[in-house]
Amino acid sequence: MTRSPILSVRDAARHYQSGETVIRALDGVSFDVFPGELVGIVGPSGSGKSTMLLIAGLLELPTGGCVAFEGEIVSRPGGSIAGLRDFRRRKIGFVFQKANLIPFLTAAENVALVLQIDDVPAAAARLHAERLLAALGLGERLDNRPARLSGGEQQRVAIARALANDPPLLLADEPTAALDSVRGRQVMELFRTIADVRQAGIVVVTHDNRSLDLFDRLVEFSDGRIVAVTDNRPAARPASRPGAA
Amino acid sequence: MNLAMKDIGSNLSRFLLTLVGVGFLITAAIGMVGLYRGIISDALLIIDNIGADLWVVQGGHAGPFAESSAISPTMDRRVDGVAGVAGARRFVQSSQQFEFEGRDVRASVTGLDFPEDVGGWLRVVRGRHLASAHFEAIADVSLGLALGDEIRLGRDDYAIVGITRGMVDAQGDGLLFVTVNDAMTIASRRNSEEILLARNGMAETADAASASNAGRIAAVVVGLDPAADPERVRAVIGRWGDVDVLSRDDQHALLLDQRLWRLRIQILAFTGVLLVVMAIVISLIIYTMTLEKLHQIAMLKLIGARNSVIVSMIVQQAAMIGLGGFAVGLGFAEAIFPLFPRKVAILPGDLFSLVLAVVVISGVASSFGIARAMKVRAQEVLA
Incomplete structure (x- = not known):
């Protein structure tokens, strides 16, 4: 069975000029993410993981290569990040190490905000947010502000927010780093479920070795390049090829 | 969802305290202008009546x-x-x-x-x-x-x-x-x-x-x-x-342009200084409120909020501080100036000019805040 990738990163490069030196934060990376796939990105600090996430998430433009969404190229050198904001809102959900919730909004409002920004009426947005949070086990915490939630609860609210628009792609940067092992595992299991049930493609940058068994694929970065790809699935989808994970 | 109101509601006491502070500044400005008008009114009372x-x-x-x-x-x-x-x-x-x-x-x-x-x-x-x-x-x-x-x-x-x-x-x-x-x-x-x-x-x-x-x-x-x-x-x-x-016009001129000239200039100068201080303080408050929210603004950009959502939040808060402060200041003025020994004449025209000044100050201050907010990049959430 061959399916089209949601996200395709092709020969993506991000080079910075620092005086006379060129820093190659990302150096010719190619990468696909398919619907329902949970992909882990691992590697030492400074290996280019987060840079890859910024480029894949349309938060930075590559200095070389391109990023395609569902077959359409949306980001390439010289493009406009500002012009991608609407696209990002509809297509990508983000989860970070810190939940980054808006502190003056309740859990439900944080989630509903994403929908309201997308012109969903307030009542419908609120209802959807409540259902989403209830599904993530936060039905009793709807009207609590972030300061009244535990780290794990905050992270689940952040995941609910990322899912609010039902985006086909979820990008997470060290989402379990601030959590203990039990809660970290719970969050990773949540990602696994979301990938399976919603058929969203999920990319997680992680240092947490305890949950690596949940990933479909592990892509290892070093010095801005992909150095290894490990396929955990019994039957791999598209075959790995040099430069394309 | 009104983000400006939500933000204010989450820390209402701080906002009210800010309003009181701005209000007192505006009270002082109303007082200086009113004192000026009062002195002129008193001086011309007999001549005009x-x-x-x-x-x-x-x-x-x-x-x-x-x-x-x-x-x-x-x-x-x-x-x-x-x-x-x-x-x-x-x-x-x-x-x-x-x-x-x-x-x-x-x-x-x-x-x-x-x-x-x-x-x-x-x-x-x-x-x-x-x-x-x-x-x-x-x-x-x-x-x-x-x-x-x-x-x-x-x-x-x-x-x-x-x-x-x-x-x-x-x-x-x-x-x-x-x-x-x-x-x-x-x-x-x-x-x-x-x-x-x-x-x-x-x-x-x-x-x-x-x-x-x-x-x-x-x-x-x-x-x-x-x-x-x-x-x-x-x-x-x-x-x-x-x-x-x-x-009658000669008497007006003699009083206003000769006898009371120095006093009038003095009061007007103080009023000018006070307006400048008021402008700086209100601008700083509004700008600081925006700076405090840069992380949230970056988050809003990350989740795809349009610039109008961010601009609206800043402008609404600036308006609430400016106009709310003016209302508080006017309330203070109406309450305390009648107790003052000299007449403090609060004239509708002066109030209109002051509220206009406050709107302009708030507008300029929020434009600085907006300019700063527009420079925020979504990826600063990761910082």
Whole structure:
């Protein structure tokens, strides 16, 4: 069975000029993410993981290569990040190490905000947010502000927010780093479920070795390049090829 | 979802405290402008209300408000005979200090040319106008006198028969109205020793100036026929030589542009400084509020919020601080300025100008905040 990738990163490069030196934060990376796939990105600090996430998430433009969404190229050198904001809102959900919730909004409002920004009426947005949070086990915490939630609860609210628009792609940067092992595992299991049930493609940058068994694929970065790809699935989808994970 | 209101609601006490702070600044600005207006209003009170088209004063003097003036007490009859003059009244005013119930009271004793003028133009809030040629007085409420009180001025007792409100002179002393004849008597009061010395031809040892002005009036208040040419009347009286004629506009100019000029400039300068301080403080508050939210603004950009969502949040908060602060400031002003010893005149036109200034300040401040917010990049969430 061959399916089209949601996200395709092709020969993506991000080079910075620092005086006379060129820093190659990302150096010719190619990468696909398919619907329902949970992909882990691992590697030492400074290996280019987060840079890859910024480029894949349309938060930075590559200095070389391109990023395609569902077959359409949306980001390439010289493009406009500002012009991608609407696209990002509809297509990508983000989860970070810190939940980054808006502190003056309740859990439900944080989630509903994403929908309201997308012109969903307030009542419908609120209802959807409540259902989403209830599904993530936060039905009793709807009207609590972030300061009244535990780290794990905050992270689940952040995941609910990322899912609010039902985006086909979820990008997470060290989402379990601030959590203990039990809660970290719970969050990773949540990602696994979301990938399976919603058929969203999920990319997680992680240092947490305890949950690596949940990933479909592990892509290892070093010095801005992909150095290894490990396929955990019994039957791999598209075959790995040099430069394309 | 109104992000501005949500943000304010999450820390309401801080917002209210900010409003009170901004409000006090605006109260001070309203107060300075109001004090300026009040001083002008007080200074022009008699000129604008006594019903004078022309003032006949001592020759070579710009009296009776900007300079002293002393003319013959019968000058009103000479003026009355000039064609075009509808009425002429004598005017006397002198500052007096007297004791009442163990306290010193300072008043500006002003003569009404009874019976032509019984004080119908006064703002009597209690009691009545003058009904007797002697020993009745109408006092401003600021003097702390009540109806029926008896005060001693010179060698005579005067009964308070009426109370006015908001009638003070340019120095802020309350006006005390008596008949012109009484006012002249009060102004020329001398103690027994002075009288004795004067009788013995030794007036120069006493207060010579006071003695020379005794029995004289300060000015004649002239009302013109509607059809009269003021300039012609003025020219006729001016040709007498011993007096000068000033119009109402001349009196305005003398008071505002000469006598009160330094005070006005001083108050306006203070008002200017205060407005600058107000602008800086309000701008800083609004800008700081935006800076505190840069992380949230980056998050909003990350989740795809349009710039209009962010701009609206900043502008709404700036408006709430500016206009809310103005409302609080006006409330304070209305509550506390009536208790001040000098009149603080809060005029609708001045309030409109101030609210406009606050809107402009808030607008400029929020534009700085917006400019900063627009520079925030979504990826700063990761910082």
